[in-house]
Amino acid sequence: MRFVCRSCFVVAVVAVASPAPSQAVEPAVAPLVAIRGETVHTMAGPPIKDGVVLVENGKVTLVGSAQDIPIPPAATVLRGKVVTPGLIDAHTVVGLSGFLNQEQDQDQLDRGDPIQPELRAIDSYNPRERLVEWLRGFGITTIHTGHAPGALVSGQTMVVKTVGETVEAAAIKPAAMVAVTLGDDSRPGGDGADKKSPGTRSKAVAMLRSELVKAQDYVRKRGLPDADKRPERDLRRETFAEVLTGRLPLLVTVNRAADIDSALRIAAEFKIRIVLDSAAEAYLLADRIKAAGVPVIVHPTMRRGGMGETENISFETAAKLRAAGIPIALQSGYEGYVPKTRVALFEAAIASANGLTTEEALAAITSDAATILGIADRVGSLQPGRDGDVAVFDGDPFEYTTHCIAVVIDGRIVADTPR
Amino acid sequence: MIVRWIGFAACWLGLGVAASAQERPIAFVGAEVLPISAPPIPAGVVVVAGGKIAAVGPAASTPIPPDAERIDVAGRVIMPGLVDTHSHVGGGWGGDGSGPIQPDVRILDSINVRDSGFRKCRAGGLTALNIMPGSGHLLSGQTVYVKLRSARTIDDVLIRDASGRILGGMKMANGTNSQKDAPFPGTRSKAAALVRQKFLKAQDYRRKVAEAKDDPAKLPDRDLEMEGLIDVLEGRVIVHHHAHRADDIMTVLRLRDEFGFKVVLHHVSEAWKIADAIAKAGGACSVIVVDSPGGKIEAMDMSLATGAVLEQAGVPCAFHTDDPVTDSRLFLRTAALGVRAGMSREKALEALTLAGARMLDLDDRIGSLEAGKDADLVVLSGDPLSVRTKVLQTWVEGRKVFDRDDPEDRLFAVGGYGASRDQAAQACCTDSRFSEGR
Numbered sequence A: 001m002r003f004v005c006r007s008c009f010v011v012a013v014v015a016v017a018s019p020a021p022s023q024a025v026e027p028a029v030a031p032l033v034a035i036r037g038e039t040v041h042t043m044a045g046p047p048i049k050d051g052v053v054l055v056e057n058g059k060v061t062l063v064g065s066a067q068d069i070p071i072p073p074a075a076t077v078l079r080g081k082v083v084t085p086g087l088i089d090a091h092t093v094v095g096l097s098g099f100l101n102q103e104q105d106q107d108q109l110d111r112g113d114p115i116q117p118e119l120r121a122i123d124s125y126n127p128r129e130r131l132v133e134w135l136r137g138f139g140i141t142t143i144h145t146g147h148a149p150g151a152l153v154s155g156q157t158m159v160v161k162t163v164g165e166t167v168e169a170a171a172i173k174p175a176a177m178v179a180v181t182l183g184d185d186s187r188p189g190g191d192g193a194d195k196k197s198p199g200t201r202s203k204a205v206a207m208l209r210s211e212l213v214k215a216q217d218y219v220r221k222r223g224l225p226d227a228d229k230r231p232e233r234d235l236r237r238e239t240f241a242e243v244l245t246g247r248l249p250l251l252v253t254v255n256r257a258a259d260i261d262s263a264l265r266i267a268a269e270f271k272i273r274i275v276l277d278s279a280a281e282a283y284l285l286a287d288r289i290k291a292a293g294v295p296v297i298v299h300p301t302m303r304r305g306g307m308g309e310t311e312n313i314s315f316e317t318a319a320k321l322r323a324a325g326i327p328i329a330l331q332s333g334y335e336g337y338v339p340k341t342r343v344a345l346f347e348a349a350i351a352s353a354n355g356l357t358t359e360e361a362l363a364a365i366t367s368d369a370a371t372i373l374g375i376a377d378r379v380g381s382l383q384p385g386r387d388g389d390v391a392v393f394d395g396d397p398f399e400y401t402t403h404c405i406a407v408v409i410d411g412r413i414v415a416d417t418p419r
Numbered sequence B: 001m002i003v004r005w006i007g008f009a010a011c012w013l014g015l016g017v018a019a020s021a022q023e024r025p026i027a028f029v030g031a032e033v034l035p036i037s038a039p040p041i042p043a044g045v046v047v048v049a050g051g052k053i054a055a056v057g058p059a060a061s062t063p064i065p066p067d068a069e070r071i072d073v074a075g076r077v078i079m080p081g082l083v084d085t086h087s088h089v090g091g092g093w094g095g096d097g098s099g100p101i102q103p104d105v106r107i108l109d110s111i112n113v114r115d116s117g118f119r120k121c122r123a124g125g126l127t128a129l130n131i132m133p134g135s136g137h138l139l140s141g142q143t144v145y146v147k148l149r150s151a152r153t154i155d156d157v158l159i160r161d162a163s164g165r166i167l168g169g170m171k172m173a174n175g176t177n178s179q180k181d182a183p184f185p186g187t188r189s190k191a192a193a194l195v196r197q198k199f200l201k202a203q204d205y206r207r208k209v210a211e212a213k214d215d216p217a218k219l220p221d222r223d224l225e226m227e228g229l230i231d232v233l234e235g236r237v238i239v240h241h242h243a244h245r246a247d248d249i250m251t252v253l254r255l256r257d258e259f260g261f262k263v264v265l266h267h268v269s270e271a272w273k274i275a276d277a278i279a280k281a282g283g284a285c286s287v288i289v290v291d292s293p294g295g296k297i298e299a300m301d302m303s304l305a306t307g308a309v310l311e312q313a314g315v316p317c318a319f320h321t322d323d324p325v326t327d328s329r330l331f332l333r334t335a336a337l338g339v340r341a342g343m344s345r346e347k348a349l350e351a352l353t354l355a356g357a358r359m360l361d362l363d364d365r366i367g368s369l370e371a372g373k374d375a376d377l378v379v380l381s382g383d384p385l386s387v388r389t390k391v392l393q394t395w396v397e398g399r400k401v402f403d404r405d406d407p408e409d410r411l412f413a414v415g416g417y418g419a420s421r422d423q424a425a426q427a428c429c430t431d432s433r434f435s436e437g438r
Helices: A002-017 A130-137 A201-222 A235-245 A257-270 A282-292 A317-323 A344-352 A358-363 A367-373 B002-020 B116-123 B188-212 B224-233 B246-259 B275-280 B306-313 B328-340 B345-351 B354-359 B407-414
Strands: A032-040 A048-056 A059-065 A076-085 A087-092 A140-146 A153-161 A171-173 A178-181 A250-254 A274-278 A296-298 A328-330 A390-393 A404-409 A412-415 B026-029 B044-049 B052-058 B069-072 B077-080 B082-087 B126-131 B139-142 B144-147 B170-173 B239-243 B263-267 B285-287 B317-319 B377-380 B391-396 B399-403
Touching: A032 A390, A032 A404, A076 A404, A087 A328, A087 A344, A087 A367, A130 A140, A130 A404, A130 A412, A140 A367, A140 A404, A178 A235, A201 A235, A201 A257, A250 A257, A257 A274, A257 A282, A282 A296, A282 A317, A296 A317, A317 A328, A317 A358, A328 A344, A328 A367, A344 A358, A358 A367, B082 B263, B082 B317, B082 B328, B082 B354, B116 B126, B116 B328, B116 B391, B116 B399, B116 B407, B126 B391, B170 B224, B188 B224, B188 B246, B239 B246, B246 B263, B246 B275, B275 B306, B285 B306, B306 B317, B306 B345, B317 B328, B317 B345, B317 B354, B328 B345, B345 B354, B399 B407
Parallel strands: A032 A076, A087 A140, A178 A250, A250 A274, A274 A296, A296 A328, B026 B069, B082 B126, B170 B239, B239 B263, B263 B285, B285 B317
Antiparallel strands: A032 A048, A048 A059, A076 A390, A140 A153, A153 A171, A153 A178, A390 A404, A404 A412, B026 B044, B044 B052, B077 B377, B126 B144, B139 B170, B377 B391, B391 B399
8 A cells, every 4th residue: 555655656746846837936956056164064973164065966965174175166156154954843833834823724733533644744735835935044944744733643744845846846755754642632622522532641542552453453454365355445544554564653742751651651562663742851751761762852942831731841851861862853843823833943042052062952953853754864964965955054053143044955045045 | 099009108118128128239240231221341340239229330440339249240241130011921811801991900910929930030031021911802901010029929029109109001902812702893993993982981081080170079980991091091001002913003003193192012013014104103112023923814924123124213122022922031032033133232132121111111210220220130141142141140129039050040940840830939038048138
């Protein structure tokens, strides 16, 4: 099934992407771009002083000291104080949750059923959404976006570049994870009032375990030698089957320590991959998370706590988890009101002022984020063969008053207005 | 009524002054001092006595009283305590669902001063707040101006004038927030009509009071709604008016001109589109800076450059947190983002302090480091506009109310387990920090 699906997707890419784009949003391709920075953070080694990054036909071809790399005369040259890989927002809902916040532009959550893993992010993503452009202007070139927290299993996520006229053109991983929520947000009725959603934490875990058990049966029966005895295709079970095989991790949005523990318990029982998301109290269980080998996409550093499950949130969560040896990334998260999205660059900045070093905070929105998302062979570092995604700044990227002055995606200059 | 005011005043004058006056002068020595009302002083001295600023100036020319406690703050930066013109900390609720215009309702009657939000404000360097009811009404009630003194009850944080009157503003809003089923307005025109009708009624009531000339037989019955609006009509109370869209902003100014009240425009997402018109009309803006546009239709054209555009046009500009919309601990960041988008450093810092004080009519007491003003100040580890700068200490009226070196205070500054609980009850006279004279 998965094979069939992916074939469809490839066909769609060819069909939709081949006609010339009709709108002016697609920037001109610069076949050769040279980016020179007083400091180049490659994220594949120590920062390079007075470094150059050469991008040819969309890919990084050379990275090194300006003394060693002559800039070809034909190259379009960008200069800045600090050069980084294009930044990665490790979890957002931008493109599904529109900036107007009206019913008609909110596609991140369907409340028809508490368990809907079959909902694909590619079928809701709007590449023209204004917040995509907003993030891009701050150097964010890749986002992990999709269905939001707020239902036990709300749907799939995906990874896209922040350019492209169509989701097919933008996506680099059309199905990335399956979004699960444990804790209060998994029971929108509060007490199972909608007769479908879980009314308690125990019920939520039981419902999720049941789904995984049913998916195990489904996989077994679909493999029966007698075709007549195989069950009909079922999108819900197919998606959970991908979770069981490890191809799709569960992205478990969870905040309280006890709920984090529940997520680890489920992962151990079914031997599945999970990624913890938000995880406001993860610092209370750092040893267990580390032992389980589970990465954490840490809540936006500036996410408001105050009440409910995030009351114990800390500016230092990222630093504490990183110090414990847990792989971490940072995110813009989900915002239900104003601002409609946060900016991962800003979240990393606050984390860098609260315990992470500059290089560590940068890794949380570049190389480490790419590793957690399984896209490190494409993005997240500046080295030959990687995508030509680059952000250029006129100072320390984390300083409030610094501007992102140029953004390159796949070798194309997609933003050059200081922001 | 009058008797009650006098009672309040006496109580406050007796208790409040005793509680706020520190015994021994304090001299902060060696920091870069940003008075806001004057150019920065590289290695300055701030002398504080009796809860007031006694002197501010260069170390060489500013005498330090011999009995003063000297606090070495070399390498640090001192600026006035931050003034937040629009906050919702303390869990207060204003008007209820009974109607769109509720000038009788006071936010001060519902604030929990033990809310940890107050401690987070101190951790952010805030020393004075305008605490507002929400924006779901055309007029949601009376706001209250507070000082972030250590507090057991709301009375401990109130700001009063010389007569003992509690100081605050009036919260109003237009645009989409208040649009709902009747008796709330369904359209913008209806909203304006409802407000105008109410103010006309208040004018009428005011005329009757004046004509009665204190004759009890002729005085109309007391009416708390009308009394609240008379304070507005007579300019004793400033209207703090939520308005996002350009046309909503102009509507506020139109009503101001019709009824002659004082107003500060709040949020002003689209002020950048009509900055010249606001300047011409003599408008003043309190601006929120958030990390992206949208979230509601009115904020779709929000710009980080609002402060810069208003500065260019000559419009007075302050910032606010709208806490919980933005985090009081990161209020300095608001100004820094304003600078990122083109505002001058001087105006951005003024927008956190003196400009806000002016919009609360408190600039004779707070907002800058000048002799005679309240000793409300913040000690920073460095440049106020740097992400790496920490608020080290916050002082209100000569008393230290936040110290990052104190583990409990630090918890509220960075968050963590327990950082959102109601703050522990603090008695003004049993807390060791007070018995030590801070």
